[in-house]
Amino acid sequence: MSVLKIEDLHVSVETEQGTKQILRGVDLAVGEGETHAIMGPNGSGKSTLAYAIAGHPKYHVEGGSVTLDGVEMLDKSVDERARAGLFLAMQYPVEIPGVSVSNFLRTAKTAIDGQAPAIRGWIKDLDSSMTALRMDKSFRERNVNEGFSGGEKKRNEILQLELLKPKFAVLDETDSGLDVDALKIVSEGVNRAKENTGLGILLITHYNRILRYVKPDFVHVFVAGKVAEQGGPELAVRLENEGYDRFLQGANVG
Amino acid sequence: MALASPSVVPVQTRSERPSSTDVTDFPAVTGREFEWKFAPLDRIRPLIEGVLDGSPVAFQYSESAGTTVEWVDRATAVVGVAGTPEDRASANAWGAVEKVLQIRVTSEEAEELLVRREHFDQNPRAAHVVIEALPNSSGTVILEHRGDADLSENVEIVVGEGAQLTVVTVQEWNDSAVHVSSHFATVGRDANLRHVIVSLGGGVVRVNPSIHLAGQGSSTDAFGLYFADAGQYLEQRPYIDHQAANTRSRVNYKGALQGAKAHTVWVGDVLIGPHADGTDSYEQNRNLVLSDGTRADSIPNLEIETGNIVGAGHASSTGRFDDEQLFYLQSRGISEEEARRLVVRGFLAEIITQIGSPALEERLTAAVEAELVEAEVVRAAAGVASDAAAAASADAAAAGAAS
Numbered sequence: 326m327s328v329l330k331i332e333d334l335h336v337s338v339e340t341e342q343g344t345k346q347i348l349r350g351v352d353l354a355v356g357e358g359e360t361h362a363i364m365g366p367n368g369s370g371k372s373t374l375a376y377a378i379a380g381h382p383k384y385h386v387e388g389g390s391v392t393l394d395g396v397e398m399l400d401k402s403v404d405e406r407a408r409a410g411l412f413l414a415m416q417y418p419v420e421i422p423g424v425s426v427s428n429f430l431r432t433a434k435t436a437i438d439g440q441a442p443a444i445r446g447w448i449k450d451l452d453s454s455m456t457a458l459r460m461d462k463s464f465r466e467r468n469v470n471e472g473f474s475g476g477e478k479k480r481n482e483i484l485q486l487e488l489l490k491p492k493f494a495v496l497d498e499t500d501s502g503l504d505v506d507a508l509k510i511v512s513e514g515v516n517r518a519k520e521n522t523g524l525g526i527l528l529i530t531h532y533n534r535i536l537r538y539v540k541p542d543f544v545h546v547f548v549a550g551k552v553a554e555q556g557g558p559e560l561a562v563r564l565e566n567e568g569y570d571r572f573l574q575g576a577n578v579g
Numbered sequence: 580m581a582l583a584s585p586s587v588v589p590v591q592t593r594s595e596r597p598s599s600t601d602v603t604d605f606p607a608v609t610g611r612e613f614e615w616k617f618a619p620l621d622r623i624r625p626l627i628e629g630v631l632d633g634s635p636v637a638f639q640y641s642e643s644a645g646t647t648v649e650w651v652d653r654a655t656a657v658v659g660v661a662g663t664p665e666d667r668a669s670a671n672a673w674g675a676v677e678k679v680l681q682i683r684v685t686s687e688e689a690e691e692l693l694v695r696r697e698h699f700d701q702n703p704r705a706a707h708v709v710i711e712a713l714p715n716s717s718g719t720v721i722l723e724h725r726g727d728a729d730l731s732e733n734v735e736i737v738v739g740e741g742a743q744l745t746v747v748t749v750q751e752w753n754d755s756a757v758h759v760s761s762h763f764a765t766v767g768r769d770a771n772l773r774h775v776i777v778s779l780g781g782g783v784v785r786v787n788p789s790i791h792l793a794g795q796g797s798s799t800d801a802f803g804l805y806f807a808d809a810g811q812y813l814e815q816r817p818y819i820d821h822q823a824a825n826t827r828s829r830v831n832y833k834g835a836l837q838g839a840k841a842h843t844v845w846v847g848d849v850l851i852g853p854h855a856d857g858t859d860s861y862e863q864n865r866n867l868v869l870s871d872g873t874r875a876d877s878i879p880n881l882e883i884e885t886g887n888i889v890g891a892g893h894a895s896s897t898g899r900f901d902d903e904q905l906f907y908l909q910s911r912g913i914s915e916e917e918a919r920r921l922v923v924r925g926f927l928a929e930i931i932t933q934i935g936s937p938a939l940e941e942r943l944t945a946a947v948e949a950e951l952v953e954a955e956v957v958r959a960a961a962g963v964a965s966d967a968a969a970a971a972s973a974d975a976a977a978a979g980a981a982s
Contacts, residue, residue, distance in 0.1 A: 379910050382902065403909035404918075413910050419903045423925025432921065433911035468925070485911060 365547030512538030645686025662763025689718030768794030809838025
């Protein structure tokens with residue numbers, strides 16, 4: 326039973342105004358096959374949590390730990406974390422000119438598995454995942470994210486999620502900017518990955534919308550850099566009706 | 580013809596730049612002239628004002644159907660058709676050569692011709708090559724350069740009416756080599772010249788192509804690819820001269836720089852002359868900086884003397900390695916070294932895939948790969964070296980990776 330455990334995580338970033346504290350003691354445990362939704366207002370540190378887990382150099386860990394099955398991730402490089410089983414679906418995936426999707430996916434798969442995938446099985450997996458995500462075969466020869474629409478970029482992220490088969494995935498506002506059709510396609514992909522591999526999911530979102538398609542087991546409300554409240558799926562419904570106001574007032578008073 | 584000193588009478592337009600085949604027409608080079616201001620003059624000076632050995636130097640070439648290769652006497656050769664020297668090193672070489680290497684593409688389906696020149700030595704030498712594509716012929720001529728060199732040369736390219744010619748010059752010289760080369764091309768009616776400069780090896784390498792679109796409907800695709808390591812100086816100044824109506828040009832040069840004192844220069848001149856109605860032109864230069872301590876000069880110039888054109892644009896950018904790209908690739912399990920290689924390879928692939936010779940494309944991909952591996956070895960070695968010079972380059976590498 327795999328578990329991703331975040332304990333007392335403190336993270337800062339350098340800004341022009343000096344060091345800014347973003348995360349102020351985050352505690353969270355995600356078990357294998359569980360889906361945890363992280364919800365919260367803008368600026369509450371949701372994306373910082375995603376990038377800190379993945380190891381982006383811009384975010385400085387001031388204290389705490391992130392362990393995967395008891396192994397500390399914070400002292401590992403970005404690629405080592407990925408090879409250990411972490412995945413981050415990014416909100417704004419970058420373009421890589423001159424590198425084809427097919428070359429990129431194969432290089433990543435080889436790095437994650439420690440050996441090149443057998444050609445025939447690989448092509449078959451690639452084809453079926455792309456078909457399920459309604460991605461045309463011509464995508465394979467296009468450069469990574471270059472000229473992709475917002476929806477195509479998100480589908481490309483989920484394609485990687487399906488093919489690289491991580492133990493835990495952080496989905497950073499994967500729903501933002503998607504129309505309802507694209508949202509369904511992307512959600513189906515996430516659910517497939519979960520069914521196939523027992524993926525544990527940390528689903529970061531501002532809205533309740535995606536939770537209709539990717540059902541959370543737990544909902545955590547993020548305010549001012551820490552978890553302010555947690556509960557079951559009913560909490561997301563309540564947030565949709567009431568908004569984040571009561572948490573923000575609390576934060577101001579505190 | 581006496582030429583005014585550039586410092587006295589600034590040359591305002593590219594078409595009026597002084598030119599002559601007689602070296603004595605050019606004033607002494609001070610290093611302040613625009614055409615020499617970036618170059619390490621101490622290393623080039625023997626080629627600019629010294630006595631050059633203009634005797635023929637042995638070379639190898641592939642027997643390719645539809646092409647001929649031979650030494651011809653300079654008096655009998657078609658010399659001076661494509662252009663006239665515009666700098667002193669070029670004029671010095673022009674007067675010094677005894678024989679001209681004449682390459683002809685004679686057939687509509689000529690086989691790819693590979694000319695390998697690797698027997699120059701460290702003596703200052705002059706050379707002159709004329710590449711002629713007969714009307715309606717089609718072919719590819721590759722000039723490969725290896726070994727030592729202290730060479731000033733002129734390469735004339737004459738593309739006959741309706742001909743399709745690709746000329747590729749590949750510089751993979753030894754580290755100490757000095758090579759300054761002026762290419763002059765004239766492109767006839769409805770003909771196309773694909774011109775590719777690949778500079779990877781050599782101490783000082785400067786290849787300046789002047790391409791004159793002389794015939795109506797003529798066109799050129801001019802590409803460049805360069806990778807400067809520590810201490811290397813690589814310069815290229817493409818000049819596209821739209822003389823005739825309905826001519827088209829595309830210029831695309833890409834370079835990578837890594838290591839202390841790696842220096843590249845790109846000056847792209849496009850002149851759309853008064854009779855060049857319907858011109859369609861675009862030039863761009865992009866540089867990828869992989870470490871601190873490098874310098875990339877990139878200067879696009881556009882002169883338009885007629886208002887009736889289809890398009891004229893230019894772009895220039897010099898950027899650092901994008902750390903967001905690195906993060907993205909690493910977050911998919913790919914190591915930093917491999918991620919860097921993927922990005923640089925991808926950046927330069929745009930040029931390599933334009934060459935149109937599968938065998939050469941494959942070889943150049945491997946050569947770029949070797950440059951990347953070598954650059955990594957330098958980065959790694961710099962990290963543990965203890966002497967001051969190496970420590971400085973280590974700082975540069977670390978700063979480059981962190982920024």
